[in-house]
Amino acid sequence: MKMAWKEIKRNKLRYTILGSIVFLISLLTFIISGLANGLSQDNASLIKNLPNGTFYMTEDADETYNFSTIPETQQKEILDEQPDATFFSIQMGNFIDEADKQRSVAYVTATDDTYFPDVKEGEVILDTSMEEEGIAIGDEITNEQWNQTLTVAGFVEHEKYSHSPAAFISQADFQELFHTDSMQIGFITEGAINDTAAFTDLQPFSNSDFLNTIPSYNAEQMSLNMIVIFLLVISGMLFAIFFYMINVQKLGIYGILKAIGVKTGRLFQMMWAQMLFISIISLVFSILISQLFQWLAPSGMPFHLTLQTTLLLSIIFVVIGFIGATLSGIQIKRVEPMQAIQQGEM
């Protein structure tokens, strides 16, 4: 007999309140996690878009890409051994658009167009956020220090670095503008490495290690992840407290059920079934709403929540709820039939 379900049906208000709380907490967790992800995309999509591989910087650069210099001769030597390697440089800077407005961007150039857009000399390709800001294809951009202009040749989606839109320019222009003919960073995909000896004197970084060298990235992600973890812990405690309260109110019933011979395990099953039922319904609602939010969120808002992340968090919620409910259920094990019988009418 479905006692769990029958009890929920007879106590709709109580279980609706519990469900709403689970719903709100999980929705909040999903949204914070979406923001954490969104900010990380906003901060470093240029790097996050690259496949898994290894990044290289010079050792004396001390993990700071600005200080890393891989001269052309060394690039050639490496490319002889590892033709799939790419070298690129990033330089934070700004330009003045046709409306005389100053724009901060991250200038990026690369030795080939495998991972980055192909740009001709005298042209620039910008992140789409610049298009939303009113810049159009064919616009001329310049800078006080330059004695030349660049023409906007196109836009690419989701290419940002250090919260700034990327501006891809040709190697020649990069050398001209920033007075350097070396590159900062080498990159090669996981499968392509066949001779690590080619990269002597260079310090390797995995994708996530490299992301952590971006100054703001680490701190930002850590605080957001802490919030998500706290929310998960709090929701676990809420589960435990709520089931504790519900169980305390039901001790009399549990005692009577035990007196007539119902197994303690059966009572636990009943509680687990209720916990699963309530949390799964609440989670389905908050998954739907968080996905809707993703869809409706203003485009300027850094929000990025994959279904995968949501499902993973949901599983954690269910596990935590299960632990919380089970801990509070220890009272069920303790209750003596006699207590309930002596308590009188319920």
Place this chain on the structure above:
Amino acid sequence: MSLFHMNNVKKTFSHGEIEEEILKGIHVTLPEGKITALTGASGSGKSTLLTIAAGLQTASDGHISFQKEDLTAMRNEKLRQIRAKQFGFIFQFAHLVPFLTVEEQLALMLETAESPLSRQEKSKEIREVLELVDMWNRKDAYPASLSGGEKQRVAVARAIIHNPKILFADEPTASLDSKRSEDVMKLIQKLSKERNITVLMVTHDMDMLNFVDHVIEMLDGKIVKK
């Protein structure tokens, strides 16, 4: 050997330092298929004796044999099975499960007693017993909407639906008026006869003794009269 026998059963409760002996060596044999009433002054230990006999709390000393097995030496799980399958209980208050309908209360008891009956046989049995206690027309009602007497009749039905060997009842009529009390007593008497159920029943009400076969009187933790 008889069906149910208590031999020198003692019960001591300790309130901190002070130990109080509530049952002082009880010897009781329940005649099979008969109703035995337990009377005595308030506080003399009747409820304690009944709940120990029913395996709801443990004795401090002595032995209780049921179908040649010693309840006092039994593991909890075995005792639970005996409570579920062989015993029925009626308490002073009905103690029905608030979120189950009248019919579901009985279904739960059958399920708990691991009744071997088929689905149809179970519903037939439930119907029969509910008609017996005159509650079939309220089978879909929840306890909250029943009167005290109706609840107690459902409690009686729940106590016997699984055909227990022994029915333990602690003042089953205390919360009812005299007309309803008589109805419940007649019902217990009828069930005991029809189904050969052995009954041990605590009562204060001397009028109820008309319906029983034996009377045991308790005073101060001892049996004074049989």
